[in-house]
Amino acid sequence: MAPTPSAGRARGADKRRRLAAAAAKVLHEQGAERTTLADIAGAAEVPVGNVYYYFKTKDDLVRAALTEHEAHLDALTAGLEELPDPRERLKALVGAWVERRDVAARYGCPTGTLAAELDKRADGDLDVAAGRVLRRLLDWSADQFRLLGAAHPDDLATTLVAGYQGMSLLANALRDPGIMTREGARLQEWIDSVARP
Structure with a gap:
């Protein structure tokens, strides 16, 4: 029996x-x-020749990766929205970062490291696309500070995300996941101190 068109589309989407x-x-x-299309095809268990059917260039795959980062962020923040208190949401966000301390110590922040690398390229707009993912995180964080009635919520969000990027960078550069644990605890204490009405 021949596969149906919808089954073929589902396999293609997969x-x-x-x-x-x-x-x-x-x-x-x-x-x-350093990444090649063959590296990505191998990790996806897709024949390298099939990659071009879905993504014409490596830049298209970078865009797809940024969309994955955005989807991960959206899923994370949607889960945090289940918490009733914005203060607890912010602290849980930091907790989620700390949970990934071993990955951060080995590779850094997925979006932050990619944004820094893409910014050094002379061509294209991928650095701007990476910046949009970080902007989403800043906006969500600012909304939480705003819900708390904190003064200067956008500035507080910048401080929070900068703290995360800094601790990820240091943990990666020094290969020390403990930096994430210690700085994450400091960020949570800071959230308590700035978020009190």
């Missing part, structure tokens, strides 16, 4: 999704410049 997820993982671990 391959595309696997390639995007593999791109996010491999680009995080190897960086954009």
